[in-house]
Amino acid sequence: MGTKDHWYENATFYAIDVEAFADGDDDGAGDFEGMTDRLDYLESLGIDCIWLLPFYPSPNRDNGYDVTDYYGVDDRYGTLGDFVEFVREADRRGLRVIVDLVVNHTSDQHPWFRKAREDPDSKYRDYYVWREDPPENPDPHRGPVFPGEEDNIWSYDEEAEAFYYHRFYHFQPDLNTANPDVREEIRKIMGFWLELGVSGFRVDAATLMIDNKGGLESTRLDDPHGVLRDMRHFVERRGDDAILFAEADDAPDRLGDYFGNSHGRISPDADAESGVELGEGDEINVMLNFLLDAYLVLALAEREAEPIREVLDILPVPPEGGQWANFLRNYDELNIGRLPENDQQRVFDAFAPDENMRIYGRGIRRRLAPMLDGDADRVRLAYSLLFSLPGAPLLFYGDEIGMGDDLSLPGRNAVRTPMQWSAGKNGGFSSADPEQLVRPVVSGGEYGYETVNVADQRGDPDSLFQWFSRLNRLRAECPEIGHGDCEVLDADDRAVFAHRMTSDHGRVVAVHNLGEERTEATLELDAEPVRLFGDAAFERVADRIGVESDGGEDGSADEWRFELGRYGFCWVRVEESV
Structure with a gap:
């Protein structure tokens, strides 16, 4: 029996950090004006959908994931008008746009949190999770997401005279997703951006959104996955084939739950005797495939195929309408925490032998090209393998030219350096003075912009960029991979x-x-x-x-x-x- 085609099943996704991609007004930070000017490049690369990392107003203490206004564009990146023009021009070239939806938490500077701490009787108090005293024995499975940078998940607010809950940084208080008012706010946010033409949302921290936050009875969700199911239903009603594209890093036996599949309700198409559900998933459309990523990197480290066979046996098969997004690197650390400890050590030994290359005890803060010692054959092998596996491929900006990293930068910023467009000033990213750049451009050596840049590779038929362009177009010609x-x-x-x-x-x-x-x-x-x-x-x-x-x-x-x-x-x- 045939299956319904969905645009995202065979799409190539391309993740962009707006502030590091292209600077249109030469103030040292990337913006929507600069990105609009580079859409012809993305079209020539052959990608299908652009995923934008957060661009909302923010103190920017966590790369924009500390949001203060869900309905705006940070001044550094332009205006809402610039955003709409970018989406319109992308659509004219056949490129879709999805945006990050960061509603597990807000910035502590968000008006909701300010009102919550000022007035215990305000409705916004219940937008967050509070306790007069933190638990004496916190759940070890609900510790800080960034070990070594945060040592607690409860922080005291002197104005509120209470502790608030946060799994990320202390300046990112968690929203109480058990509160119907918060759920309504999420729907309003999605409705706003759908009206501006986006094709969906990358749901940040989906696993934490449905958790029993703080272990409190008042925040317990009777139907945890109902949060995601409500979001999916809203997007389907209000969006033109828009999707939820989620970050859900959970145990293998729970991953399939995020796609949803009627949750025990028998599909009209189900076999009456077996009770097997044949209906379409009703939660997340596309999920980032963290498990596959970890095992793929293990296979590359060991130069053996067995880890790939193993992970394909572990991964749940998505229901109709569900898809994996496969990647080798993204804008965060390369998380190998789901591997057995001895396998983690093998990966570290192969690809992050120095402690400075590791982060959080579970990840690698390097780009793929330097991890593979700049071996062009091995880089091509890795991405050919990725693109051929069941799912939709995801590229991180700069992958297509083999960009390197800057390990002198703190934390995950090592892989978030400005895009390298040419051998000119600042790699063609910006005409601002180098000290004004949002982050330094990688310069000198094997991966410096003088050697690795778009301009040189677009003119070279044997370059990595031209190879990726062919690979992207081939992938579009092979729908078997997307839903076979x-x-x-x-x-x-x-x-x-x-x-x-x-x-x-x-x-x-x-x-x-x-x-x-x-x-x-x-x-x-x-x-x-x-x-x-x-x-x-x-x-x-x-x-x-x-x-x-x-x-x-x-x-x-x-x-x-x-x-x-x-x-x-x-x-x-x-x-x-x-």
Whole structure:
């Protein structure tokens, strides 16, 4: 039975930190004017949807995730008019825009919190979570999100004469999502931005939004996932095929709950005897795939395919209408905390041998290119693998040219350096004096803007940028990957990962060699392969051997041998579209 196509299932998402992308008014900070001027570049890259990190008015103590006004644009980035013009111009080029929705918490400078601390009888007091005395034995599973930077989740406010709850920084008090008034405020915020043309929201800290905040009875949600389900229903009513794209980093056995699937209500299409739900998910449309990311990086560190096979067995299969967003790096730390401890250490040893490269005891604060020692073959192998796996790929700005990091910057800012557009002043990011820049441009060495920049790579047919442009367009031509069934294929070499994606559109097979040595992989294919991507050689080595077909009857297939070079890969189509 065929499935309904959704735009996001085969989209390539591209995350942008507005303040670090392009400076249009030369004040040293990126803005919407500068981003609008760069839309032709994004169109040429072949991406489908832009995800904007927070751009709202903010003290900017946490990269904009400490919001003071959900209905505006920070003065540094322009005006609401500039934002609308950006969305309009993006739409004209066929590019969608989703925005960060940061409603797990606010800034302590937000008017709601100011009113809450001033007046205990104000309705805003119940917008947050308060206690006269913090618990003596806090839940170890509800500790600070940033260990080493915060040592408590309760902070005392002298004006309110009470402690308030926060899982992030002390200047980011948590909102009480059990309060119906807060839920109504969230709907108003979403409605506002939907009216301005966005295609959805990246829901920040979705796992914490549905938690029993502070462990209090007054904040306990009778139906925790009802928060997300209400948001989804609102977006579907008010948005034109808009989506929820969420950060939900939870235990593997709970991840599927965030997609939703009628929560025990039997679909009209369900099998009456089995009770299997066949309906569409009713919560998050797209979820950031933190688990896959951790295991992919482990596979790259060990140069073996087994971690990929393992994680594909662990991951829940999304219901219809649900999708994973697969990535290798994002704007935060590369979080490997879900790996077993011994595997975490292997990753640290391979990719973050110095303590300065690590953060929070669970993450790596480096970009992928320097993690892989600038090895162009290995970088291409990693992203080819990412784009071929079930889900929708996500790129972080600068990935497409192999940008590096600046480990002299504090915390996660190491990977949030300005985009490198040219070999000119400040890498073409801004004409302001260097000391005025929001953050320094990476300069000198292997990853400096003098060597790694857009202008040089756009003119070079063999550059990483041109390779990504081809990869993005190929991915759009392979809907099997977005909503097909994934089957891992047998390969003798532990370094080889081979898999087949099958849907009504056809079949795509991808073969990747994670190892440094040349190797071969012999696969049984039931149709003649046609090359889509990669330069691995392949040839038929045996005709029509007996195999077990999908229907359980004896079928036949040919054996094909793929010759894979160091970090080699190949995508082939083995069945024409129907």
